[in-house]
Amino acid sequence: MEEILRLFPAEMRQAINTKIASKWQSLQEIRFRLHYPVELIFDGKTEWVTSMRPNKQDSIFIVNQLSEFSLYRMEDELREGYITIEGGHRVGLAGKVNTINGAVKAIQYITFLNIRIAKEEIGAALEVxxxxxxxxxxxxxxxxxxxxxxxxxxxxxxxxxxxxxxxxxxxxxxxxxxxxxxxxxxxxxxxxxxxxxxxxxxxxxxxxxxxxxxxxxxxxxxxxxxxxxxxxxxxxxxxxxxxxxxxxxxxxxxxxxxxxxxxxxxxxxxxxxxxxxxxxxxxxxxxxxxxxxxxxxxxxxKSGAYRMKWIGALLFIGTTTWVGFEWSHVLNNRPKHIRQLKNALQILEAEILYSQLPLQDAFTTIASQIPEPMRTFFQALSTSMQENNKDLVGFWDKHVNALMKESALGSNEGEILKQFGRTLGQHDFYQQQKHIQLTVSHLDRELEEARDNQFKYSKMAKSLGVLCGLFIVLLLM
Missing domain, CATH: 3.40.50.300 (P-loop containing nucleotide triphosphate hydrolases)
Structure with a gap:
């Protein structure tokens, strides 16, 4: 934008350029008024160059730059009130007007200028x-x-x-x-x-x-x-x-x-x-x-903004639909994962009472007989016991928390598992058997509730995701 900056005296040029910085693309106008701060109008906002105020000498300098030191050369432009400079930028002029028989002859004292920044928007008419x-x-x-x-x-x-x-x-x-x-x-x-x-x-x-x-x-x-x-x-x-x-x-x-x-x-x-x-x-x-x-x-x-609105609406409905299906997926998987957990505890009971295996080996045996995500849970327990068999309660709680993230188990099942973990290795065979059976009975109660929720809400969750998305979109549009 050198063709614009060259119009101003050096100090003002630097102040304006510093204020604009990297915002030339959004600049619309530079307004010069004698004894007032220079106004910079951008897309959507206005800023002021407050570090200096133009004086009469600044005004003369700009007019000389515009006319190339010959006001006679721009007599017609002065009559019209504007000058077009290189780059297509238009400089509007205002001040004291001289008239002859009611017609404008020229602007004598130019004290106000408006530089409208020419922007060639290639493709601006493509939509229309x-x-x-x-x-x-x-x-x-x-x-x-x-x-x-x-x-x-x-x-x-x-x-x-x-x-x-x-x-x-x-x-x-x-x-x-x-x-x-x-x-x-x-x-x-x-x-x-x-x-x-x-x-x-x-x-x-x-x-x-x-x-x-x-x-x-x-x-x-x-x-x-x-x-x-x-x-x-x-x-x-x-x-x-x-x-x-x-x-x-x-x-x-x-x-x-x-x-x-x-x-x-x-x-x-x-x-x-x-x-x-x-x-x-x-x-x-x-x-x-x-x-x-x-x-x-x-x-x-309305193919522009409205198209974007419809794309946004479809994405929102898609998201709520996915949430609904994910909820339904959790409701369907919860009974299955509780059954897997029950089977795992029954295997553990048999291994402790009849095979009398150490817990680490029992966990390995369970991991080899049940599907994911319980397999990973018991395999991780076995690995942790091999590395450190002294803090069973600590790493049991840690792996229960990991299982809760990977499975569809609810918070009740998580609490039941943590309570059970505090009894492991603390009692004789028969007392341990009672704790396993008590845990299984608690899981039976949760399994019954999980089946009821699956029957009541599984299909509804899918429909609800779609309908909620549609309702909110219609509400906002």
């Missing part, structure tokens, strides 16, 4: 261009308040139309760029990409420019920025009657507001525009609010 084409291109009017991206969209539309898109053949495009905003021409050369077959009439009044372009370059499509006067409308009708497609913009908020303007009555009475596209302020330029056809019916299919 299909609406503008129906076997042929349709006369299209873009409507929106300032800074909604009207110029950005018609610039990219000119590029697409003149170069072709998808399987649509390119057309000859003529751009009437009265304020040098569409092409941002410097000495007649566009600074923005307007496509392969685009011709530009720069700094030319719209009404005269349309007729000149039709006579000299025979375009298929005319692109014009900010129509409004009766003269503009008359020239527009002349162009359309000559068989040229017209794409233009206008300041406004709603279709109803436009229809109240006397200068536009004929355009709406004759249903000139096949498409009227309303834009609204948003973080990105060219955010579409509505698209009207010739009969003023909104035909916009």
């Amino acid at each position: 261009i299909p609406y503008m084409y129906q076997k042929t291109y349709l006369n299209t009017l873009f409507v929106g308040p300032p800074q909604t991206g009207k110029t950005t969209i018609i610039r990219d539309a000119a590029r697409l139309i003149s170069s072709g898109w998808r399987n649509i053949a390119p057309r000859k495009v003529g751009v009437i760029d009265e304020r040098s905003e569409i092409g941002a021409c410097i000495k007649g050369i566009p600074q923005h990409d307007l496509g392969l077959r685009t011709d530009v009439m720069d700094a030319c009044p719209k009404a005269e420019g349309m007729m000149m372009m039709i006579r000299s370059m025979s375009p298929d499509v005319l692109v014009i920025d900010e129509i409004g006067s009766r003269k503009d409308v008359e020239a527009l009708m002349e162009a359309i009657n000559a068989g040229v497609i017209v794409i233009c913009t206008i300041h406004g908020d709603t279709l109803e507001d436009l229809k109240k303007r006397p200068s536009l009555h004929s355009l709406f009475q004759q249903k000139v525009f096949g498409r009227v596209i309303l834009l609204e302020k948003h973080n990105r330029p060219g955010h579409i609010q509505r698209i009207y056809n010739k009969d003023e019916k909104n035909i916009l299919q």
Whole structure:
């Protein structure tokens, strides 16, 4: 952005550049006001350069940079109130105005400047261009308040139309760029990409420019920025009657507001525009609010934000469905895992009473006879006893906690197992047998409850996951 920074004195240049830092891409405007901090307007926020306040010498320096030390060279621009600089950036000027017979001659004391940062958004019109084409291109009017991206969209539309898109053949495009905003021409050369077959009439009044372009370059499509006067409308009708497609913009908020303007009555009475596209302020330029056809019916299919909403909704429903199925899976597996645990304890009882095996060997035997996840539990117990057979209660609790995470067992089963672990190795054979049988009886009670829950809630859990997701999505949309 050297073409912008060079306008400012060295100290101010450094302060502005430091404040902007890496945010050039989101910068919209730099506003200079004599004796006030420089204002930086970004997408969605405003910041101030408070370390210094511009003085008269700073103002003179900027004007000299703009005019290359010759105000005479920019006499026409001073009359219009803006200058286009290299890169397509537009510098708006304000201050004391000199008039002759009520007409503006020039701005004498320039004390306010607004540098609007030109951003070439390649692809900005991709979303809207299909609406503008129906076997042929349709006369299209873009409507929106300032800074909604009207110029950005018609610039990219000119590029697409003149170069072709998808399987649509390119057309000859003529751009009437009265304020040098569409092409941002410097000495007649566009600074923005307007496509392969685009011709530009720069700094030319719209009404005269349309007729000149039709006579000299025979375009298929005319692109014009900010129509409004009766003269503009008359020239527009002349162009359309000559068989040229017209794409233009206008300041406004709603279709109803436009229809109240006397200068536009004929355009709406004759249903000139096949498409009227309303834009609204948003973080990105060219955010579409509505698209009207010739009969003023909104035909916009919200394919951007609404598509993302639907994708989010489907993902949310998918998540709640998965939660429901997972809950059902736990309800179905809990009785199975309790039965496995009962079988394991019955094997342990037999190994202790009849084979009189040490606990480590008994755990190994159990692990070889039962499926997962109980196999891993008893195998881990055997390995821990081999490494340290003194702290049975400690590593029993540790492996019970691990089993609870890997299995569908509930907290009640976990507590029963931990209570049983405190009796292991503490009693004779017959007392140990009683503790095993007591533990099995507790597990029988939990198994009965688990079967009841499986019967009552297993199928319901699957349906509930889907229905909860649908209900919340409908509630939020």
